[in-house]
Amino acid sequence: MAEVVAIKRAPEGPVFSDLENGILRITLANPPANVLSIAAMTSLQGELDRARDDKAVRVIVLAATGKLFCAGHDLKEMNARRTDADKGKAFFEETFAICSRLMQSIVRHPKPVVAEVDGIATAAGCQLVASCDLAIASDQATFGVNGINVGLFCTTPGVALVRGLKPKHAMEMLLTGEMVDASAARDFGLVNRVVPREYLTQIVTKYAQTIAAKSPLTLKIGKEAFYAQAEMGLTEAYEYASRMMVENMLARDAEEGIDAFIGKRDPKWTGE
CATH class of the missing domain: 3.90.226.10 (2-enoyl-CoA Hydratase; Chain A, domain 1)
Known part of the structure; x- marks a missing residue:
């Protein structure tokens, strides 16, 4: 960086x-x-x-x-x-x-x-x-x-x-x-x-x-989700967290990070 x-x-x-x-x-x-x-x-x-x-x-x-x-x-x-x-x-x-x-x-x-x-x-x-x-x-x-x-x-x-x-x-x-x-x-x-x-x-x-060094988009999604689900009941929290995981999986940074992990290389984050 x-x-x-x-x-x-x-x-x-x-x-x-x-x-x-x-x-x-x-x-x-x-x-x-x-x-x-x-x-x-x-x-x-x-x-x-x-x-x-x-x-x-x-x-x-x-x-x-x-x-x-x-x-x-x-x-x-x-x-x-x-x-x-x-x-x-x-x-x-x-x-x-x-x-x-x-x-x-x-x-x-x-x-x-x-x-x-x-x-x-x-x-x-x-x-x-x-x-x-x-x-x-x-x-x-x-x-x-x-x-x-x-x-x-x-x-x-x-x-x-x-x-x-x-x-x-x-x-x-x-x-x-x-x-x-x-x-x-x-x-x-x-x-x-x-x-x-x-x-x-x-x-x-x-x-x-x-x-x-982590993906800025993933940090943003994760921090927001962490505090939001903490205020919810168990079932609502899992439903919400699952939606956030899907949203995160569809992001370019998640695709890049997983590809980099499989390919044994360093990821290049775009924040998208």
């Missing part, structure tokens, strides 16, 4: 990105806590939206600068709006609507999204990790949904957690507000792997390269 480098967003902004060899690396850069302010969420949403139809993007890696991956919503930004005439209600509604759209766009994005987590991921930051298709954490990463500690139940992060973790593990995190280390996060199903901090980016890149 030829090297492609996209325009790099300014590092001083809340989010910046670069594209190389089919891997779009989106970095949260809103120190010190990389909070999901309105500006940060809007910027991240913009990067994801641009990547949807960009054929040069095969895989997305979501990372962060500094010692914290993401501390969740900007509570200072939100609390300052309590002086509004409606006590902040409209601003709170806007914040959670933007956040909900962002998390859903990750799940529904046609490209696989991999979280590269180092440091702390709490509240909506933990939700961000749970929303990604894969998550690889350093051995120094910690996770929590600790809104309960300040009188705010992490209800929206719970949507992502209960879909990725066992319900009792999700409730344990939501009810106690306690942080869990990377090993526990792996046991809970929140992350796929835990690796030494010094090798984190290297290992994530290797994962991303492996995925980027």
Whole structure:
């Protein structure tokens, strides 16, 4: 795959990105806590939206600068709006609507999204990790949904957690507000792997390269089908999945991939 480098967003902004060899690396850069302010969420949403139809993007890696991956919503930004005439209600509604759209766009994005987590991921930051298709954490990463500690139940992060973790593990995190280390996060199903901090980016890149080498059409079909059937009953899921398999089999990339396998050669994907 030829090297492609996209325009790099300014590092001083809340989010910046670069594209190389089919891997779009989106970095949260809103120190010190990389909070999901309105500006940060809007910027991240913009990067994801641009990547949807960009054929040069095969895989997305979501990372962060500094010692914290993401501390969740900007509570200072939100609390300052309590002086509004409606006590902040409209601003709170806007914040959670933007956040909900962002998390859903990750799940529904046609490209696989991999979280590269180092440091702390709490509240909506933990939700961000749970929303990604894969998550690889350093051995120094910690996770929590600790809104309960300040009188705010992490209800929206719970949507992502209960879909990725066992319900009792999700409730344990939501009810106690306690942080869990990377090993526990792996046991809970929140992350796929835990690796030494010094090798984190290297290992994530290797994962991303492996995925980027697959058929982009097959990745799109497969990701969409995976999440869609998970919401269905067993019979409906099999009927739907069977239709998707037929659709996939009729694609040129499937024909090429099977021919290449039989012919013992490398496939040449067209994305069709």
